[in-house]
Amino acid sequence: MLRTLLAVLTLSQLNACVADAERDVKSQNTNVVMVGTFRSNGGSTDIYFGNNEAPIATTGDRGSYRIEIPRSVIDQSADRRLYFYSSLGEAGTSAEIKEFESGEKTIDTVFLAPTVQMQGLVSSLENGAATPASGATIKVGRAVAQTNDQGRYTILVPQNSKLPVEVQKKSFVITRATWDISDLAEERSFTLYTKLDPEGRVALPVRQRLMKTPDTQVPLYIESTPSARFIRISVTPLTVAPEVDGTWINLKESVTIKTSDLSQPILYYQFADEDKKVLSSVSTLPLGAELQTVTE
Structure with a gap:
């Protein structure tokens, strides 16, 4: 201090x-x-x-x-x-x-x-089931808020900034993320985990879904437990053994996919610790479902 x-x-x-x-x-x-x-x-x-x-x-x-x-x-x-x-x-x-x-x-x-208002839902994941997490604390940069009885939060943050996020509640592991904030209000949900294993979730920013240029790199929203240090992603199933896969990305770096990849139905991803040891299974993000929600 x-x-x-x-x-x-x-x-x-x-x-x-x-x-x-x-x-x-x-x-x-x-x-x-x-x-x-x-x-x-x-x-x-x-x-x-x-x-x-x-x-x-x-x-x-x-x-x-x-x-x-x-x-x-x-x-x-x-x-x-x-x-x-x-x-x-x-x-x-x-x-x-x-x-x-x-x-x-x-x-x-x-x-x-002027600050921009962000909001969303914080859920706790226990035994594979997600439930709204009331009384959780979410910190975005210097701004701090608590979730209500329905697990929802509202927070005011500086616009056009890239800020660290921490979500925590007693008996749960801290969830960490980065929020690339524009000048538009946005909703983003987070998950709290009970295990220290390298776990997390990948999401696609709402405002990025309308991007059409094939060569544009779309930043992904990533949340993870503190033990997660690397991630590997692909629009095809992850079949290469983790210990020999050369595509691991350090979570300190920006993780992106091409706009052209958004037309694929599924994004596959997996987290690993600092030794690139995998303790969680491969997860998926339905890209096609994300794109179908857009109306122009």
Whole structure:
């Protein structure tokens, strides 16, 4: 957590430095300096790093910033991006710092915009049966919400952003995912699992179903338990033995399929742990059924 912060703001520039009491000044500097600008439609703006509770600075509706993030803070943070929230209800996010990055990183200008409402259903999977999970907590970036008695949630998040998701409830394994958010309201469901095995689910974003260009890469929505580190996907049955299959994809990377593949009836997928050990069976996503729901 950020414990000390010194922020100096001029009319056009914000300089903020996150203090790091554990940093050895004699060692090589592996900190990251985030440099960029932001714009909003008015009001004051709070800037946060990741999930830290306190803003690293509060400023006006526009300005430039230069924020140094110590390596110790980066290493302890699961979310390594800047969040901007204005007093008028607008929000925006920066690109994320990668684990291996150091030195100065120039960030594209962040344009704050009204938040977008997302909603959906959280179900618990026990003995193969799915039931609505009431009282579950869902976290999308910095936004947090709880499901109601019917297992449904509503949450406001920054638009045009790619944010980490965590869904949890007592007695269940944390479900993790990434949500590629546009500027449109969308519904997305999640599942809670009781086992630590590498399990998960693949879904197709609603807004992507109308894409027609054959060579377009369509990002898939993937949720999984923390032990799942790799996934393999195919529009034909997975017949290659897992231990010799060279098509495994790291879940830290973007997982996509071609638009032309959406015409196939079924997508096959399977999860594995960090050693590419498979503990769950092959699952399927009926692509044809997804496409038939679209009306133009």
